[in-house]
Amino acid sequence: MDASEEPKQANRYPAPAAIGVMFALIFIAGLVFIFMLALPMRVTVESQQLAILPSAQPIPEKEYTIKKIVFGYSKKGRPIEGYEIGSGDRVLFLHGAIHGKEMGSAMLLRELVLEIAANPHILTPSKKLVIIPIVNPDGYYDRTDKLNANGVNLNLNFPTADWQTYGPEGTFAGTEPFSETESRVLRDVVAQYKPDTMIAYHSFGALVSPEMVTSSRELARWYAEKTGYTYYDIWDYPGTATKWFEESTEGAAITVELTKDLFSDWDINKEALRELIGSEALIPTVLQDSPEGSAAPSPAPHPYGF
Numbered sequence: 001m002d003a004s005e006e007p008k009q010a011n012r013y014p015a016p017a018a019i020g021v022m023f024a025l026i027f028i029a030g031l032v033f034i035f036m037l038a039l040p041m042r043v044t045v046e047s048q049q050l051a052i053l054p055s056a057q058p059i060p061e062k063e064y065t066i067k068k069i070v071f072g073y074s075k076k077g078r079p080i081e082g083y084e085i086g087s088g089d090r091v092l093f094l095h096g097a098i099h100g101k102e103m104g105s106a107m108l109l110r111e112l113v114l115e116i117a118a119n120p121h122i123l124t125p126s127k128k129l130v131i132i133p134i135v136n137p138d139g140y141y142d143r144t145d146k147l148n149a150n151g152v153n154l155n156l157n158f159p160t161a162d163w164q165t166y167g168p169e170g171t172f173a174g175t176e177p178f179s180e181t182e183s184r185v186l187r188d189v190v191a192q193y194k195p196d197t198m199i200a201y202h203s204f205g206a207l208v209s210p211e212m213v214t215s216s217r218e219l220a221r222w223y224a225e226k227t228g229y230t231y232y233d234i235w236d237y238p239g240t241a242t243k244w245f246e247e248s249t250e251g252a253a254i255t256v257e258l259t260k261d262l263f264s265d266w267d268i269n270k271e272a273l274r275e276l277i278g279s280e281a282l283i284p285t286v287l288q289d290s291p292e293g294s295a296a297p298s299p300a301p302h303p304y305g306f
């Protein structure tokens with residue numbers, strides 16, 4: 001190799017290197033171009049998605065949402081189950097079988113839940129229902145009387161102004177108000193949901209018994225009129241859930257006594273319940289010419305409260 005060939009060799013080899021650099025530059029430029037293309041594409045897709053969605057507003061909760069909830073547990077650890085239905089501001093609290101043997105009351109409330117599930121439009125959007133078919137599951141499943149596993153009549157265990165002990169041992173109404181876990185579950189539900197109205201289902205008496213305030217009496221009259229049950233306002237027991245509810249919240253509270261322990265009375269109550277949950281008002285219609293008090297025949301008195 002002579003000296004004159006060196007420049008040729010020097011010129012022969014830089015050319016492929018330059019081409020490589022050029023390709024690399026083109027490749028990088030291509031990447032940048034594609035990246036710049038991708039940016040507006042992404043924005044376009046996002047804006048199209050926004051346009052496709054109906055709005056940025058939250059999807060409204062449907063009024064027929066039925067939530068099954070365990071509100072607490074019985075003395076023996078059974079769940080006290082119930083339902084929260086709807087999302088309205090006006091809350092109606094219905095419960096049954098606080099006396100275990102009054103099983104028809106639980107059946108009635110379960111039928112109401114099924115009715116709403118099948119016909120969700122019957123619940124007005126302005127109302128919310130809280131339903132506990134069986135407040136006293138230990139009594140419902142284990143006993144043939146009204147009592148809970150401690151031998152307490154739960155419907156005498158609420159802290160009304162006139163609460164008192166009952167029975168030879170002094171424990172029939174509990175050792176003190178809210179001594180029973182099942183009563184405390186109702187207390188907590190009322191504290192959580194702040195119902196306007198409480199309807200306690202019992203048996204048997206085929207009657208509707210209000211607490212003392214006007215709204216309770218009007219609701220009881222209306223319910224009696226719709227069902228044909230007797231309007232009966234003679235009872236005044238201490239320690240009941242309804243009396244406590246009225247005293248502590250000033251809401252309307254009534255007791256509905258079905259015709260039999262083991263009958264749900266669904267056909268008797270169906271229209272009243274449908275109208276009650278479908279009405280915007282607390283009471284669908286306030287009766288104008290309703291009786292002041294009851295002259296109805298007295299049902300068999302319960303020995304220690306109802």
Ligand SMILES: [Zn+2]
Pocket residue numbers: 099102146201202203306
């Ligand atoms: Zn009862």
